[in-house]
Amino acid sequence: MVAAAALLVKSGERLVSNGKYEIVMHIQFTSTANEDGAALIVFSAQDLVLSEAAQRVDDASGGALRKAARAARFAGDLGKVVELLGIAGTEAQKVLLVGTGPQGRGNPAGFERIGAVIAGKLSRSGSTRTLVDMRGARDLGLDVSEAAARLATGLKLRGYAFDQYRTKMPEQQKVSLTDVEIVGAGDDAAPRFEILGAVADGVAFTKDLVSEPANVLYPESFVERVRALNIPGLKIEALDEAQMREAGMNAFLGVSQGSEREARMLVMEWDGTNGSADVETVFVGKGVTFDSGGISIKPGAGMEDMKWDMGGAGAVTGAMVALAKRKAKARIVGICGLTENMPDGKAQRPGDVVTSMSGQTIEVINTDAEGRLVLCDAMWWAQETYKPKRIIDLATLTGAMIISLGHHHAGVFSNDDDLAEKLIAAGAASGDKLWRLPVGEEYDKQIDSPIADMKNVGGRDAGSITAAQFLKRFVKDGVEWAHIDIAGMAWSSKPGALFDKGATGYGVRLLDEYVRSIYEG
Template sequence: MNVTISSSTLPKTGALVLISVEGTKLLPTAQAVDEAMDGGLSKAIKAAEFKGKVGQVLDIAAPQGISVNRLFVVGLGAAKSLKPAGLETAAGRMVGRLNGARIKQGSIAGDAIEGSEIADGDVAAHLALGAQLASYRFDGYRTKQKPDQKPSLTKVGVMTRAQARAKKAWADLSAVGQGVYLARDLVNEPPNVLYPESFAKKCKALTSKGLKVEVLGEKQMEKLGMGSLLGVGQGSVRESQLVVMRWDGGTAKSKPVAFVGKGVTFDTGGISLKPGAGMEDMKGDMGGAAAVTGTMLALAARKAKVNAVGVIGLVENMPDAGAQRPGDIVTSMSGQTIEIQNTDAEGRLVLADALWYTQDRFKPRFMIDLATLTGAILVALGEEHAGLFSDNDKLADQILDAGKASGETLWRLPMGPAYDKLIKSKFADMRNIGGRFAGSITAAQFLGHYTNGVPWAHLDIAGTAWQSGSKPTSPSWGTGWGVRLLDRLVSDNFEK
């Protein structure tokens, strides 16, 4: 679907969507429409008891006095509490509504909203992003779809009187949308198509966007001593990979920000085999790597003024005769030894070497890792928030603020030396599981031993990387969660 920023001239075809805030008069475009309808819009609003509350939608078919076939008014709630994510959700909801009505072309009025913290022009840009995100589809493997099963909407124009500002903001936001699309595609791909080597190949293709991309194979990782990462993939016929993506948009002397992603392209659990029910979802166990890859594309596409590094560890966890066993002891790149007590606690083993490699080679300002790491985080937080763990309060607060601004929210959980006793091993420096209690915390505590004092945060996205249903701006199973969060973190704090 094509999304554009357009003038505030009333459209002559398709559907028109007006925005409304609670407790205020009609916004400028709605006023113009009401005049053209000889007060008909005001009468319809009154008759329907439409108050402009969040999620309210007024639908008027064949409105008199204007040329469009359908007129909608969507509520945004109170102006003072409106956030960009609220605009995006409203636009996404309306894209779904327009497709449901089999409408081919729509226009959304992106009026300035008095009393809101969102500037004129930015309103239109965020409405455009919501429409873009809502239009995502992963239909490449469907061969029998009928025309009426496909989206009808082909074009959305977001109208604004502040076109210059809106177009500038939209250029950046549409780049973020590209990153979200890529992350969703990666998570949604079937595991016979997306495996470590093919994932790495997709990353290499991003050199056309300005990224520098390196791929390390198993022999290179063996020389570096990455026994923790390599042990996970030794039961697979697919070769494990470590991909390094770099965006050099800052000054030469500026330390990079670093993002590290877990990329288990399929997770059977290994010898500690998972139950069969739901195992197909384990194609998405590379959601952290997908988010890092999408973020790196977003930064490059909008030419972010920052130096950034994305490192992803790509493995397939399979249970063949050569697979890692419970009871094995491996040596990580850091030199620390790990007793394997459960081969299904494999993501932390991948991240241990990826984190150590990142801090050792790049000396970054900070590291943030993303991983679909524990089922325990789903029990704690469901699908609404990701888990945040950090050894640095300033970084944690910056991430939480970026989450609120982007709509990708987190909840911070505790860490501390007391949890180390739960991962203490009788035979090695530590073991890879901590037992029944505090599962997400002990996983984070394990990772903290591989950061070497660099400011660090761990995001457990097992509840947010994919979803059981759908949301207005996230209609597919794979959500692309993390791209908007990390891009907002960079833009708010590290490009000034």
């Protein structure tokens, strides 16, 4: 089975859900250019300032490249493309002239976008090989090695495809591009891409998890998928229901009791400090592998989308994969609360009262507000076990977040201004953007219960805020905490700059950038 999914820095294969392996795209940096049969990529800054490689093509073709650009009203704007087939003077199958924007004003994000544009154009085009010629790309605004590494990262991110269940896909729709050669990038491009590519591998793994159907990905198989990666230094353990029951995680287990699939709590630890540092930061992810709503069942239309209600756990897992693969100089723990939320004769009912691991009691008003019940016990266990300085949780928690921020930002809530500001800065740097919303005592009355310490919903008003306020009650004094609601960001119904429609991989680059800035800056 051949498909371009997760792209790797080195040759290899990628494990897919059915236990088979897929061939992956190979990206390499070379010093020689063999155009024969390749799709050739050359560049132009704004105002048709051609790179040396582009100028050579134009000269060899008798000016055909400039003529085509002018006919297409191409001016070299960032990510714009002119494509020529069978152009004279070159042995390339086709030539793509790609815009790099204003001279001297390039940036890493811009070159990632350029790589993504190339992937979008060529992945399913019939071309099997592309040659990216960066020789003589003029006045980029950053050094050519960084530009090339970022371009390769964009190619890798946008080149992801999840095709393994499409057995009758027409040949012309299949991913064809398997080899990418980048020439003229300098000696530093490959080591830079090795680090960036490791993060992109984490993003791809998150996309795999989020894309899988719930009959394939459930709590036990989620854990086994992570174990199967066998990444050196990434410690994996999982608590089963008996262990969680012994710990008193009755809020978490109340969600799982209607499912035939047993819950699991996945614990991942990466220590890039050789034991010299304590665990200061713990990531916690909501991992509801399918959310029917439970007894408070969701409408049937669109319920199939609830396979990605584990997007927070997917992001945390992908981030831990990224940190381990790039050997981050930090000690980080990632915890994922994994369960299904199903209706059954044994399922939790509206009106039930459960006692969380913290000892606080919760009146369950709506069984479809289940993510906070999973997170509150996972967060408390993390604090009891690791005594961390801070906890950052990610969850596809509320539909109200989509109403508030749409699909452009995730919402961040925090009890610490400095933590919130650093996360927002990491979001801006990584492209996983955040917008801060408030928490405060004035919202507490909405979740106060007449018969228990709290109830799990606070009504329609400020739904995302009251969900965050609920979680805040499970943060111990002195612990910095941030809650990131990614409900509008984990999945997209249309392509984005660095992803195709479907799973976006949101959160992996955000968490990686946060670790980089705090521990490795």
